[in-house]
Amino acid sequence: MAVLLIAEHNNKELRPFTLNAATAASQIDSDVHAVIIGQNTAEAAKQLSELPVVKKVLSVEAAHYENFTAENFTPVIVKLAENYSHIVCSANTFGKNLMPRIAAHLDTSQVSDIIKVISSDTFLRPIYAGNAFATIKSNDSKKCVTIRPTSFDPCESSGGSAAIEKVEAGEEFSNTKFVKREEIKSDRPELGTARIVVSGGRGMQSGDNFKLITEIADKLGAAIGASRAAVDAGYISNDHQVGQTGKVVVPDLYIAIGISGAIQHLAGMKESKVIVAINKDGEAPIFSVADYGLEADLFEAIPQFMEELNKLNTIQK
Amino acid sequence: MKILVAVKRVIDYNVQIRVKEDGTGVVTDNVKMSTNPPDDNAIEEAVKIKEAGKATEVVAITVGEEKAQETVRKALAVGADRGIHVKVDSEIEPLAVSKILQKVVDKEKPDLVFMGKQAIDDDCNQTGQMLSALLNWPQATFASKIDVKENKLEVTREIDEGLETIEINVPAIVTCDLRLNEPRYASLPNIMKAKKKPIEEIPVSDLGVDVSPRLEQLKVEEPPKRKAGIKVANVAELVQKLKNEAKVI
Numbered sequence: 001m002a003v004l005l006i007a008e009h010n011n012k013e014l015r016p017f018t019l020n021a022a023t024a025a026s027q028i029d030s031d032v033h034a035v036i037i038g039q040n041t042a043e044a045a046k047q048l049s050e051l052p053v054v055k056k057v058l059s060v061e062a063a064h065y066e067n068f069t070a071e072n073f074t075p076v077i078v079k080l081a082e083n084y085s086h087i088v089c090s091a092n093t094f095g096k097n098l099m100p101r102i103a104a105h106l107d108t109s110q111v112s113d114i115i116k117v118i119s120s121d122t123f124l125r126p127i128y129a130g131n132a133f134a135t136i137k138s139n140d141s142k143k144c145v146t147i148r149p150t151s152f153d154p155c156e157s158s159g160g161s162a163a164i165e166k167v168e169a170g171e172e173f174s175n176t177k178f179v180k181r182e183e184i185k186s187d188r189p190e191l192g193t194a195r196i197v198v199s200g201g202r203g204m205q206s207g208d209n210f211k212l213i214t215e216i217a218d219k220l221g222a223a224i225g226a227s228r229a230a231v232d233a234g235y236i237s238n239d240h241q242v243g244q245t246g247k248v249v250v251p252d253l254y255i256a257i258g259i260s261g262a263i264q265h266l267a268g269m270k271e272s273k274v275i276v277a278i279n280k281d282g283e284a285p286i287f288s289v290a291d292y293g294l295e296a297d298l299f300e301a302i303p304q305f306m307e308e309l310n311k312l313n314t315i316q317k
Numbered sequence: 318m319k320i321l322v323a324v325k326r327v328i329d330y331n332v333q334i335r336v337k338e339d340g341t342g343v344v345t346d347n348v349k350m351s352t353n354p355p356d357d358n359a360i361e362e363a364v365k366i367k368e369a370g371k372a373t374e375v376v377a378i379t380v381g382e383e384k385a386q387e388t389v390r391k392a393l394a395v396g397a398d399r400g401i402h403v404k405v406d407s408e409i410e411p412l413a414v415s416k417i418l419q420k421v422v423d424k425e426k427p428d429l430v431f432m433g434k435q436a437i438d439d440d441c442n443q444t445g446q447m448l449s450a451l452l453n454w455p456q457a458t459f460a461s462k463i464d465v466k467e468n469k470l471e472v473t474r475e476i477d478e479g480l481e482t483i484e485i486n487v488p489a490i491v492t493c494d495l496r497l498n499e500p501r502y503a504s505l506p507n508i509m510k511a512k513k514k515p516i517e518e519i520p521v522s523d524l525g526v527d528v529s530p531r532l533e534q535l536k537v538e539e540p541p542k543r544k545a546g547i548k549v550a551n552v553a554e555l556v557q558k559l560k561n562e563a564k565v566i
Contacts, residue, residue: 067481069483070446070456070458071455071456074450092477093458093459093474093475093476093477094476094477096442096458096459097446097456097458097459098446099443099446100411100442100443100444100445100446100447100450101446101447101449101450101456102450103412103443103447104412104415104446104447104448104450104451105450107412108412108531109410109411109412109530109531109532110411110412110441110443111532112440112441112442112443113440113442122535126440126540127343127438127439127440127537128328128334128343128437128438128440129437129440130540131333131334131343131540132334132336132343132537132538132539132540133537133538133539133540134534134536134537135534135535135536135537135538136532136533136534136535137532137533137535138531138532139531139532139533140531173455174486175454175455175485175486175489176455176456176483176484176485176486177483177484177485178481178483179471179482179483179484180481180482181476181478181479181480181481181482182479182480182481182482183478183479184478184479192477196565196566220566238475238496239479244437245494245495247477252565253559253563253565253566263330263333264330270543273565274559274563274565275543275546276555276559282548287546287548288543288545289543289546290546291543291546291547291563292546292547292548292549292555292558292559292563293546293547293548293549294548294549294551294552294555295548296551296552301552304551304552304553305552305555305556307552308552308553308555308556309556309566312556312560312566315566316565316566
């Protein structure tokens with residue numbers, strides 16, 4: 001039986017992590033079907049049909065799907081699940097909210113947040129905030145799996161031409177009403193997908209000093225991150241938080257400035273390709289994961305860093 | 318209104334996790350244990366709602382071995398009225414926990430069930446959503462703000478794109494984010510008083526729930542270590558390395 005991928009989108013277009021989840025789905029079984037549930041999703045459904053790993057697209061549209069309410073999505077997916085061996089979705093807030101509701105209806109023990117497909121029933125997943133990795137084998141006949149998107153490369157986004165099949169909508173769940181969504185708008189790359197992330201910690205000493213982080217981020221075309229300590233101290237809003245209780249990021253370059261490197265922060269960034277730490281405490285745990293460590297006062301180092309960056313002829317964006 | 322709050326005993330969040338050498342799990346002997354941090358937020362919120370006169374009773378429940386009762390006792394010390402301890406001998410999966418909670422909900426008939434959004438040991442993030450599926454109740458996950466209204470809640474949820482607000486009719490499930498509130502500490506007199514509050518012990522066998530595992534944990538291992546990096550002498554060297562060695566800028 002094929003794998004059913006639940007596409008994440010904003011009704012207009014696919015969200016980027018759907019491509020990473022599609023890669024994981026195709027590693028479970030080459031026969032991947034994708035379901036897109038929303039309202040006025042024709043363009044997003046077309047994008048989905050163009051992913052070469054997707055063999056068939058199922059499109060479900062109704063007004064009550066516009067805001068991705070798990071209570072509305074679940075019955076449709078549970079019904080479709082009859083024909084599939086696996087249901088997969090990204091382990092971001094969309095999938096985390098939705099998948100367990102589906103799994104409970106299917107009487108399946110979900111495997112959350114996998115980072116590797118070992119076989120069609122065995123997966124690797126982090127536990128204890130990434131301080132240990134568990135190899136888990138599922139003995140349920142139908143498997144519900146959520147995927148840590150940053151652990152899988154995005155699939156090709158063009159070249160495919162899967163058929164798009166309409167599926168009848170289910171009933172609306174009347175006890176949950178969407179009220180509003182406040183999206184954080186920014187010209188910067190999104191923290192979860194940025195190539196470079198520059199993060200500040202408690203060492204920044206004030207919200208005002210985060211301007212120094214902003215300048216470097218602007219220069220490098222980077223997203224801005226922060227440690228929980230900096231968020232709790234009120235230096236920056238919590239959507240910037242990197243770590244176990246914030247976002248998990250895997251950029252090409254992660255620059256940690258004035259961050260000591262608490263376990264819960266490391267869990268959110270230690271898979272980054274290159275890590276730079278700037279901290280005046282040479283014993284700070286952040287240095288144990290840094291490829292390049294600079295033991296220095298950040299208020300001297302950051303202006304020098306800007307100066308050196310300005311000397312470069314070109315900076316990759 | 319009656320609120321049932323589920324709490325779990327886990328390895329304390331400040332403990333450095335060590336993997337057992339035989340690969341069967343992580344070391345828990347002589348390791349400090351605590352209540353799962355967002356479960357503390359769930360208790361705090363329930364107690365605050367009661368203090369505001371909008372709830373009549375807060376019941377704390379845990380599912381676990383003998384010592385799990387400590388977490389219920391702690392909840393009683395910060396304001397829960399009574400406790401329930403469903404006793405199990407081994408680790409059970411979120412699906413089984415949600416089936417146990419369903420049985421208790423059928424008996425206790427709470428209007429709301431609160432719990433943390435995720436346990437920091439297995440990091441599954443499933444139990445609340447599964448329970449609401451089994452009960453066919455609305456779910457508000459990752460809650461960072463709760464407004465109690467007449468027979469409904471307005472809940473602000475932390476989502477990847479920012480914040481989402483939903484309105485859910487009671488009865489309902491809420492899973493709590495760490496940002497929901499600042500959990501209070503138990504005062505010594507309240508810790509003493511909590512010792513007199515009742516905790517009902519229920520052997521899991523009394524509930525008629527199948528808790529047998531569906532998943533096999535084949536191996537637990539240390540994550541791959543990053544190879545040791547270098548310390549650079551100054552900013553100029555750092556930028557030169559990033560440009561010419563790592564080739565990332």
